[in-house]
Amino acid sequence: MATAPTSTTTANGNPSAADWQDRYHHVDQVLDRPGPRTDPSFLAGDEVKAFLRTSCKILVIGAGGLGCEILANLALSGFKDIHVIDMDTIDISNLNRQFLFRQKDVGKPKAIVAAEFIMNRVPGVTVTPYYGKIQDKDDDYYMQFNLIICGLDSVEARRWINATLVNLVDPENPESLKPLIDGGTEGFKGQARVILPTVTSCYECSLDMLNKPTAFPICTIANTPRLPEHCIEWASVLEWPRVHGDKRLDTDDPEHIGWLYKIALARAKEFKIEGVTWSLTQGVVKNIIPAIASTNAIIAAFKIATSSAAYLNNYFMLIGTDGVYSYTFEHEKRDDCPVCGGQALDISISKEWTVDRLIEMLVEKQDIQIKKPSLSTATKQIYFQAPPQLEELTRPNLERKVSDLVENGDHITVTAASLPFNLMVRVTYV
Amino acid sequence: MKKNEDAAAKKKPKTSAAQIRVQKDLTELELSSTMKTHFPDPVDLLNFTLTITPDEGMYKGGSFNFSVNINTNYPHEPPKVKCTQTIYHPNVDLEGNVCLNILREDWKPVLNLNSVLVGLQYLFLEPNADDPLNKEAAEELRKNREQFLHNIKTSMKGGNIRGVQYDRVLVQ
Ligand SMILES: [Zn+2]
Numbered sequence: 001m002a003t004a005p006t007s008t009t010t011a012n013g014n015p016s017a018a019d020w021q022d023r024y025h026h027v028d029q030v031l032d033r034p035g036p037r038t039d040p041s042f043l044a045g046d047e048v049k050a051f052l053r054t055s056c057k058i059l060v061i062g063a064g065g066l067g068c069e070i071l072a073n074l075a076l077s078g079f080k081d082i083h084v085i086d087m088d089t090i091d092i093s094n095l096n097r098q099f100l101f102r103q104k105d106v107g108k109p110k111a112i113v114a115a116e117f118i119m120n121r122v123p124g125v126t127v128t129p130y131y132g133k134i135q136d137k138d139d140d141y142y143m144q145f146n147l148i149i150c151g152l153d154s155v156e157a158r159r160w161i162n163a164t165l166v167n168l169v170d171p172e173n174p175e176s177l178k179p180l181i182d183g184g185t186e187g188f189k190g191q192a193r194v195i196l197p198t199v200t201s202c203y204e205c206s207l208d209m210l211n212k213p214t215a216f217p218i219c220t221i222a223n224t225p226r227l228p229e230h231c232i233e234w235a236s237v238l239e240w241p242r243v244h245g246d247k248r249l250d251t252d253d254p255e256h257i258g259w260l261y262k263i264a265l266a267r268a269k270e271f272k273i274e275g276v277t278w279s280l281t282q283g284v285v286k287n288i289i290p291a292i293a294s295t296n297a298i299i300a301a302f303k304i305a306t307s308s309a310a311y312l313n314n315y316f317m318l319i320g321t322d323g324v325y326s327y328t329f330e331h332e333k334r335d336d337c338p339v340c341g342g343q344a345l346d347i348s349i350s351k352e353w354t355v356d357r358l359i360e361m362l363v364e365k366q367d368i369q370i371k372k373p374s375l376s377t378a379t380k381q382i383y384f385q386a387p388p389q390l391e392e393l394t395r396p397n398l399e400r401k402v403s404d405l406v407e408n409g410d411h412i413t414v415t416a417a418s419l420p421f422n423l424m425v426r427v428t429y430v
Numbered sequence: 431m432k433k434n435e436d437a438a439a440k441k442k443p444k445t446s447a448a449q450i451r452v453q454k455d456l457t458e459l460e461l462s463s464t465m466k467t468h469f470p471d472p473v474d475l476l477n478f479t480l481t482i483t484p485d486e487g488m489y490k491g492g493s494f495n496f497s498v499n500i501n502t503n504y505p506h507e508p509p510k511v512k513c514t515q516t517i518y519h520p521n522v523d524l525e526g527n528v529c530l531n532i533l534r535e536d537w538k539p540v541l542n543l544n545s546v547l548v549g550l551q552y553l554f555l556e557p558n559a560d561d562p563l564n565k566e567a568a569e570e571l572r573k574n575r576e577q578f579l580h581n582i583k584t585s586m587k588g589g590n591i592r593g594v595q596y597d598r599v600l601v602q
Contacts, residue, residue, distance in 0.1 A: 156503045163447055204447055207506055208539045215534040218527055219561040242525050338447040374457040378445040380473060385457050387467045413445045415454040422450050 063110040066151025075122040086111040162203035204339040228275035235263035336420035455543040489554040508537035515597040518585030520568035
């Protein structure tokens with residue numbers, strides 16, 4: 001009775017039965033009063049509840065094992081405006097752990113089915129799905145969210161979203177800083193981390209901490225296979241290119257996976273090896289990391305969105321293979337990180353300046369200590385110091401005007417042996 | 431109108447982390463006189479050819495070509511390297527696959543293209559009979575070094591060894 005009922009309307013037009021009394025009784029315990037570890041900026045009470053339940057817009061990337069858990073947890077803890085992106089369709093092998101999907105959904109897009117399931121199950125929540133790639137969306141799309149949570153199984157996709165969010169940050173606009181919560185699991189091991197783009201260490205900073213993709217010596221695969229994985233790699237690394245030439249292996253194409261499976265199975269039979277299955281084949285070639293749990297990512301999300309407790313700073317590891325072990329630490333930013341570590345420099349030059357003149361100016365700059373820089377834009381090389389063929393090809397550019405090669409406001413990537421990683425130079429013309 | 435321009439500006443390609451890393455690696459390559467890179471499409475830095483012409487050791491006098499393909503997940507994943515000729519070498523099979531640890535199981539993101547080049551060059555100085563991809567060549571190296579050296583000479587001239595036709599790879 002005391003709390004004013006909110007009158008949100010769900011996507012399917014039902015007036016929200018949303019906030020019946022005591023709906024969020026448990027969540028309110030942490031939102032109604034500050035706790036010993038709350039951020040000083042946290043203001044307990046109705047305002048924060050209203051933010052969480054009406055205006056906070058959150059994006060979940062991936063609707064697989066982790067994504068399903070994240071979506072359900074978000075919806076149940078009071079987020080009302082949730083978006084989800086996933087490019088995959090539902091496979092029968094997903095049903096054991098991706099609990100938003102049923103047998104009848106096999107073959108349908110994960111994002112759409114997951115969104116429908118959540119909206120049917122949790123009154124008052126709008127889940128907007130996008131069936132496609134994260135790379136289809138531009139900066140404007142990502143700008144609309146308050147928070148982004150990843151439940152991805154691909155390193156490549158994580159690197160992309162990380163770089164996109166770091167680039168999105170405009171120091172003049174605090175709204176452009178989008179916290180990214182990344183969760184990942186591998187068997188019984190899991191981790192959750194919070195990335196405040198440009199402020200904390202980013203995904204790229206810790207790339208060398210990742211377990212590298214399992215790879216076996218090629219001579220083992222060729223001569224002395226002992227594991228089902230050896231047979232699958234024999235099919236994908238050696239037999240595919242031998243039989244198909246330059247045709248690229250598409251790990252999302254069931255026909256391609258089917259071919260590999262058949263070849264690997266025959267190989268396994270020859271060497272009396274057991275355990276080659278369709279899903280193992282898919283797992284090995286796509287480097288799929290099976291997901292088990294994800295509660296950590298969601299806890300972090302809830303805390304950040306409301307500042308109701310000190311948020312995870314910034315890396316949490318869970319190892320559940322031998323009992324349960326967990327460890328939280330602060331992973332540090334790396335100066336030589338290609339995404340967030342590079343230096344940035346805004347320069348304003350005359351439209352008449354040649355590339356040579358620009359290089360001279362960069363070399364003379366005392367504060368960056370650069371020797372022999374190589375320059376490029378996102379689409380072309382401007383000047384490369386080496387290797388010889390590229391140096392020769394780009395040498396004529398030295399005499400050309402920078403303004404003929406680089407548009408006003410565009411970035412030039414500068415690398416040099418003396419720089420830890422790179423320098424981004426934004427050029428404007430006077 | 432202005433809005434369309436803004437939208438176009440936002441859709442502009444960005445330099446990816448892999449691209450920056452490749453630029454850094456390439457422009458800092460220490461190419462000795464025995465190594466040369468060739469970019470068939472110079473705009474595309476991710477795909478190129480490497481030619482090694484050993485000036486010492488048993489493969490001296492040959493010129494060996496490798497294709498190097500880097501994907502957008504570099505340096506999380508190693509570059510893919512293949513020999514584009516049919517050569518007689520214990521660690522290179524007839525399809526051009528190369529058995530070099532840093533190209534697969536021992537790859538780390540701190541390694542770079544220079545490490546790969548050094549590794550490949552080393553293969554021609556010290557062929558390794560313990561990690562065979564061409565089993566017959568490895569067997570010969572282990573058991574009959576004289577015959578192995580003779581086979582290298584024959585193969586480099588484009589000869590036939592035990593029914594396998596090798597490519598002529600002598601420096602012109
Ligand atoms: Zn970073």
